[in-house]
Every structure is written in C-alpha cells, then in structure tokens.
C-alpha cells in the first residue's frame with residue numbers, strides 16, 4: 025500500500041515561508057475555489073492556509089537555537105479526524121493514504137478540527153467548509169505536467185530542499201531513506217495517530233579532517249614542483265593555486 | 268475551546284426537553300402500576316408540547332453552528348463511526364416520538380394493545396413512552412459522547428461527561444415537570460419535585476467530581492512532543508501569522524482565568540445550590556411559582572455550566588499557537 029507523505033528537515037529549513045506562499049498560490053487558484061482572506065491589506069489580516077511556518081527558540085540565552093517548524097496536515101495513518109465526520113466529507117484515500125475533505129459534502133460543523141490534535145484543519149470563513157493540505161492531489165497526478173512538476177507546490181518552492189515528498193511505505197524511496205538514516209520522527213506520538221509526515225531533527229554538522237587530508241596523500245614527494253626539490257614542509261603548487 | 272452559543276443552547280435545551288419527557292413518562296408508569304392516581308391526559312399533552320418546543324428550539328440553535336445548514340441531512344450518513352451523526356439521527360427520532368406521545372394523549376387515542384401478565388394494560392402511550400425513554404437516553408449518550416470520545420480533550424474524555432449530561436438534563440427536566448405539575452397535576456407534584464431534588468443533588472456530586480478530576484489533570488502533550496525536540500526550555504517566537512487564524516479563534520475561550528474561576532462558583536450556585544433550596548421550598552409550600560423560578564434559575568445556571576464545560580477543555584493544538592508574531 026502506498027502512503028504519500030512529506031518529510032521536513034528541520035536541520036535545513038530557514039523559515040523563509042516560501043512553501044506557505046507557493047501553497048497558498050497554487051491552492052487558491054485551483055478548481056476547488058479560492059482560499060479567501062479577510063482584511064488582507066488591513067489591520068489583523070487573516071485567512072485560511074494549508075501550511076504554516078512557525079518559529080521556536082530552544083534553550084536559554086546565550087545557548088539558544090532557532091528552529092523553524094513548518095506545519096501542515098500530517099496525513100495520519102490512523103486519522104482521528106476521519107471517523108468523527110458525520111457526513112463522510114472527510115476521508116482517507118485507500119490508494120495513496122491522502123486525507124481529503126469533499127467540499128461539496130462538508131456541512132462546516134468543525135467537529136473534525138476538534139478531533140485533530142495538531143490544529144492542521146482550518147475552516148474557510150468564506151466557503152464555510154473545512155480545508156486542509158491535500159498534498160497537492162491536483163498536481164501530483166496531473167500527467168500534463170513534467171515529472172518534476174508533479175510534486176506538491178511547497179516541495180517545489182523550498183529553496184533549501186528541506187521538504188521531501190514520496191511514499192513512506194516504499195523502503196527504497198527517498199523519504200523512507202531520509203527517515204531511516206537521519207532519525208526521522210513523528211509529532212505527538214502519544215496519541216497513536218501515526219502521522220505519515222515525518223520530521224528530521226536538527227543535527228550538529230561536524231567536519232572531520234584526517235591527517236592524510238592535510239598533507240596531500242596522492243603526491244607525497246611533490247614531484248610536480250621545480251628543481252631543486254623543495255623541502256617537504258615547503259608549500260607546493262597545489263597549496264598556492266587552484267588550477 | 269471556544270464555547271459556541273449554538274451548542275450551549277442546543278445541549279441545554281434538548282437536555283431539559285429529554286428530562287421533561289422522562290418525568291412525564293415516570294408519572295404515567297407509576298400510574299399504570301397503580302402507584303399514583305391516573306392523571307388527566309392534558310398534563311401529558313401540555314408537557315409533551317413543552318418538551319417538543321424545547322427540542323425544536325435546540326435543533327434550531329444547532330443550525331447556527333453549521334457552515335452549510337442546508338446540507339445538514341448529510342450528517343446522518345456516518346452513524347457507524349460518528350457520535351455526531353448518531354445524535355443527528357437520535358434527535359429527530361426522539362422529537363417525533365415525543366410529539367406522537369403528546370398527540371395520543373391530547374386526542375385520547377389510547378387503545379389497549381396488550382396486557383401484561385399482571386393485568387396492567389399496555390396501551391399506545393405506554394409503547395410510545397417506552398420508546399421515547401430509550402431514545403431519550405440514547406440521545407443523552409450521543410450528545411455526551413460527541414465530547415467524551417475525543418481523547419485529546421482530556422477534560423471531556425471521561426465517563427463522567429456522559430453521567431453529567433444525563434443528570435444535568437434530567438435535573439432541569441424534572442424541575443420543569445414539577446413546576447408544570449403544580450398547576451396541571453397537583454397530586455404528582457411532590458413526587459416530581461422530590462425526584463428533581465434527588466437528581467439535582469446527584470448532578471452536583473457528578474459535576475463536582477468532574478471539577479476535582481479535571482483540576483488534577485496533567486497534560487499528556489507538551490511542546491517537546493509537539494515539535495519533537497527534547498529540550499526542557501522551548502519558547503514559541505512566531506506562529507506563522509499575526510492577524511490570528513481559525514486555530515487561534517476556535518480553540519480558546521478568550522476570557523481571563525479569573526472569569527473562568529468565578530464562573531465555576533456561579534454555576535455551582537445557580538445550577539445546583541439555589542435550585543435545591545427553591546425546590547425544597549416549593550415542595551413544602553406546594554408553590555408552583557417557586558418551582559418555576561427554580562427551573563429558570565437552574566436553566567440559566569446550566570447555560571453557565573455548559574459554557575464553562577467548553578471553555579475548560581484545553582486542546583493540544585494550542586501548543587502550536589502561543590505567541591503572536
């Protein structure tokens with residue numbers, strides 16, 4: 025079975041909100057109708073977004089780290105938001121595991137948003153139906169686009185490649201490898217919702233330099249230099265030019 | 268959570284309507300077994316009419332909660348999984364039964380359908396009344412389970428929620444029935460007022476137990492599990508928007524903690540303590556006006572109680588929405 029998901033690398037995210045912007049742009053222009061904002065150019069602008077980038081400060085001054093944290097629907101494998109929906113408007117697709125809302129069936133009772141512990145659902149005050157991330161279901165299967173374009177808008181927008189997209193049930197996919205090799209984790213595991221989206225933790229970037237990397241191992245006798253041969257400690261051509 | 272007035276009115280109005288109907292059928296059952304003198308049909312008919320009005324008003328209030336009320340019929344679809352869907356089915360079924368029960372009494376259409384071995388007659392109103400009783404309890408359970416089934420809302424996720432919905436709805440319904448009986452069926456007034464007193468006291472015990480339980484709850488989700496960073500000191504600096512969002516409006520009551528604390532005492536007094544006093548007074552003086560006052564005070568108290576019930580629930584999504592920037 026397929027379970028499409030995003031993997032978000034907190035080690036790389038710079039908090040630029042490009043994913044938020046591109047998400048809104050794509051999804052407000054789609055066949056599902058606009059995502060209307062209230063007071064967009066006024067005091068207290070507000071509106072519906074599928075994706076938000078939040079910022080947290082971890083630690084105490086001066087030992088602090090700023091963590092930018094993109095958050096959207098996690099397409100849980102055990103989505104608590106789905107069974108509570110009285111109309112069946114909220115559903116999880118069997119074929120790819122995407123959790124969707126049928127805007128034509130939704131009665132806007134907001135019950136599903138109460139049942140999501142992550143606050144991933146937002147009501148559209150204009151259309152008065154519940155909205156949430158669709159994993160760009162209207163992009164990723166659109167065969168009129170090139171393979172590169174058939175990825176969620178947020179993934180394509182990210183300038184640092186902090187967002188990966190793929191099938192987490194396929195052990196050889198890019199996302200499965202990223203989760204496996206970088207300690208990917210799920211949010212609020214205590215509720216057993218089994219989010220499909222995963223996050224990669226902040227990692228310390230260490231540079232390890234070995235002795236033989238300081239002294240050129242492939243040219244130990246400096247045979248490319250002019251005669252008379254300089255001493256081994258003298259700089260060689262490699263050290264002063266960059267070819 | 269942000270208490271929506273539509274839901275506050277829905278749950279309190281139908282709760283009282285259900286309680287009133289249960290009170291009527293209690294009287295009829297006592298009478299059927301000869302424990303009480305038979306009452307005039309008009310008592311049941313007027314009582315059912317009032318119960319129906321309360322239920323209709325509740326249903327009307329609930330429509331204000333929906334973004335698309337014209338699609339409300341769709342909500343009956345997922346009764347297998349959704350308590351909200353089950354409520355949407357139970358409410359009209361109960362309403363219809365109460366209406367038919369009232370009609371049967373008003374027009375005196377009450378043929379005997381069968382006889383119990385003891386010789387007690389089983390007539391149409393007994394069948395409708397039994398069905399209505401089952402539906403009334405089913406509706407209480409559905410309404411309460413809508414909240415009690417949400418496991419992240421730990422203030423609600425307890426059997427006490429179901430018990431309280433039954434007791435508080437029952438208390439207000441029986442109080443109203445006692446006030447009605449004072450004019451329409453004076454000889455059953457003491458029975459109804461006594462039951463109202465007992466249920467109100469039980470309601471106070473149930474509600475107090477919930478308050479004590481909730482005061483000792485420790486949150487299961489923390490900022491650490493919410494963003495998955497194991498560090499004791501994490502502060503949110505920005506939540507991704509400055510003008511607020513659905514997430515900042517729907518999940519917080521927007522009032523001060525002091526107001527919440529004082530409202531707790533207000534509803535403990537008005538929903539329980541004062542009605543207990545008024546019910547005892549009305550019972551001893553056989554004063555219909557006092558009993559009616561008891562109902563009005565108790566209903567207002569239950570509005571406050573319901574508001575507090577919603578406001579007190581702390582949704583884990585609030586962990587992600589703590590700092591405007």
Ligand code: SF4
Nearest residue numbers: 097098100103105140
């Ligand atoms: S993140 Fe929330 S809305 Fe998305 S599938 Fe999980 S519970 Fe449902």
Ligand code: SF4
Nearest residue numbers: 109130131133134136
């Ligand atoms: S708001 Fe819409 S999608 Fe959510 S539970 Fe209600 S009907 Fe279902």
